[in-house]
Amino acid sequence: MDKEMDSRDWVALYKQALLKIEAGISEGQRKMLFGHYRAPDMALSVKRLAEIAGYEGMRSGSLHYGKLARKLSEAMGVQPTGDQISTIAAWRGDLKDERGHGQWMMYTELAQALEELGWVTSVESVSDQDIPVPPGVQKPKEVVLQTTQRERDPLVREWVLRTANGICECCGEDAPFESIDDLPYLEVHHICHLANGGSDTVSNAVALCPNCHRELHHGKFKEELAEDLYASIARLKRE
Incomplete structure (x- = not known):
């Protein structure tokens, strides 16, 4: 981030950019962004961000969060320093999670922008939803299936x-x-x-x-x- 800009200027710039790209933010990207905000110290690994959004694999999480970061940087008119995600957060390779992965720490200015827009208070996590427990099947029936396989080397x-x-x-x-x-x-x-x-x-x-x-x-x-x-x-x- 540009050290010459005041913190309030960054908050305003983030708010303006978020509103500009709001319609183009996918559901998975929203889950990652809001999950990132709610994380302890606002720090998460890419793998954990992917899991929050339901993506399988770290590369997939990096791909989709990076796309969000690119949209954000273009709307802000700034160039990220290094990885695209650096528009959203600062890389902390020294801040390991429980699995030994380095983490991205969300900028406080972006977090404040989310708060002022009201985005982070209007989203409910899946864990808060009331999901009924299905009865299941006590004695599953046997089913015979026929499959076709192809020769492999x-x-x-x-x-x-x-x-x-x-x-x-x-x-x-x-x-x-x-x-x-x-x-x-x-x-x-x-x-x-x-x-x-x-x-x-x-x-x-x-x-x-x-x-x-x-x-x-x-x-x-x-x-x-x-x-x-x-x-x-x-x-x-x-x-």
Whole structure:
């Protein structure tokens, strides 16, 4: 932030910019912004921000919060210093959370702008809602299902996993646990699904943690994540 500007000037600038972009802020981005405000010391890791919004994976959280920050910086007419999120918060790599992740600390001027606009007092958290407990099924019936699987090359799977070396190629986090064979547990995902005519080759396959794998199949922003993978992993080719 510009040290020459007065704190009140920043509050006014944030308020003006927030009102300007209000209609373009997604529900997930709102959840991250308000969750960030409510956090102790207004400090959260990107992974925790993603979880608050229901995004699976740190990269997805960074992508969507970064988009909000970019909208905000453009509306303010300022350039972020480094990461896009620096428009919203200051990076504190020394301020670790319980999982050892560095955190972003929201600027007090932005927090004050949210308060003065009344945005942070009108939002209820999901935990405050009254959700009835379902009765469930005491004796689930047995169901027979028929599935079709496609032939795969085990050497492709082995190559992709060895190349990833225990790191998810989507979120960049370590594998969440070790499998029974004492190896980091990652799953191989085909960017162009085999069912859609995709090839079983290293140029169409990535190693993912279970969360990122599920998100790339079922997530709201799965197409954006796939584009991010194409952009960041040189061996991948569109099919």
